[in-house]
Amino acid sequence: MKTCITWIPALVALSALVACGRNPAEQTASAQAPPAPAEQPAAAPAPPKPLPAELPDVLARVNGQPVTKADFDRLVKNVEAGRGPIPADKRDEVLRSVLDQLITYSVLKQEAAARKLTVSDADVDAQVAQMQKQFPSEAEFNKALAARNATVAQLKADARVDMAINKMMEAELASTTAATDADAQDFYTKNPDKFKQGETVRASHILVKVEESADDAMKKVARSKIDAVLKRARAGEDFAALAKENSADGSAAQGGDLGFFPRGQMVPAFDQAVFALKPGEISEVVTTQFGYHIIKLTEKKEASTIPLETVKPRVLEFLTNQKKQQRVDSFINEAKKRAKIEVLVWAKKSSR
DSSP, X not given: OXXXXXXXXXXXXXXXXXXXXXXXXXXXXXXXXXXXXOOOOOOOOOOOOOOOSSOOXXXXXXXXXXXXXXXXXXXXXXXXXXXXXXXXXXXXXXHXXXXXXXXXXXXXXXXXXXXXXXXXXXXXXXXXXXXXXXXXXXXXXXXHHHHTTOOHHHHHHHHHHHHHHHHHHHHHHTTOOOOOHHHHHHHHHHOGGGGEEOOEEEEEEEEEEOOTTOOHHHHHHHHHHHHHHHHHHHTTXXXXXXXXXXXXXXXXXXXXXXXXXXXTSSOHHHHHHHXXXXXXXXXXXXXXXXXXXXXXXXXXEOXXXXXXXXXXXXXXXXXXXXXXXXXXXXXXXXXXXXXXXXXXXXXXXXXX
């Protein structure tokens, strides 16, 4: 099992390639899957202490080993390459977070070294080669490294450390027990709102495109075409065949079929028209910014609660990964408590 390590700053690893979510199991909510549980509102955190404009060469020490400005600068470049320039009003918050990541990284790096965990050159080379494959050319790969003040040698060195830390964490997580059916039932019972599915419809449409900025003559031609198609549809011609013949939408190849969708997914005029139809009905001409549509409602599903059996595999996956993340967080906190961490860029020198 490859664990998504949410706490590694990926010192020079290309952030777009190694990004991990806060919860490894969390996925976009859908009609067939529960969203992540809502977090309880937390008290507003104290504003971060400002960092000085000029930073020293050593920002912190972990068990006597330096956390350097050079590594800090590389990670800041990594952040900016992935998210854009850091806003001035977020500078202290983001930079303090970067420094904390580096301190955590140093703690875990030392912990892995103490356990004598090693990674072969072949594994490191394979990891870097996999990253490089994500780019269209070697030149683009090198350009991305340069934007992060990194080199291939640095990338390999950090990949080696990251992989050793992953080995350590996988060993720590090996004893984590999977969520049970009882856990899934308890979560389902306590979170009913997460399993409600709103009204959905399945519809097909035919689109005759015309720009909003088009002149009256162009709009008249387009309107005449859609009116003629509507007349044929209401006379009983096959709607899917008409869509394939006349629609300018990407759904034309599927006979205009848009599949199932909930309220609010389509543009307002289309949304209002489709949800007002009954199955089998064909709409009047609907005007949107895309042009003129006619819509046929195929099927309507009323709001309902998704049965537990339908979503149980996803619930079990989510709960199991939640337990793993809790174990990761606990392990990190314990490791940091054991370490001697000196932060050298507070308002006053502090030790914890």
